[in-house]
Amino acid sequence: DGLPEALDGLAAPESVPARPPRPGWWPVAVLAQVAMTLLQVVGGIWLLGQVLGVCAPDLLPPVLLMLAGIAGGP
Known part of the structure; x- marks a missing residue:
């Protein structure tokens, strides 16, 4: 008599595990x-x-900034 209910209890999803x-x-x-x-x-x-001419042309500092960000970032 209790077999279907017991099987339903076993098949019921467990509680969602908490994030570690x-x-x-x-x-x-x-x-x-x-x-x-x-x-x-x-x-x-x-x-x-x-590149657009808004700043004085000196490519090294912005390129180094970008490379530092790329090396250490996502």
Whole structure:
């Protein structure tokens, strides 16, 4: 008599597991990636400004900014 109910109980989905806790260094890593992404964006805007003639032409600083952002960012 109780077999169908018992099988339904076994087939019922378990509770959704909670997300595992993040390690303590996680916020620092996120902040570092945001900073590296901002370096890429600033370097790209600076480089674009030089290409369009808005800034004085000196390619090395914006390219180095972009490379630093690419090397350390996402």
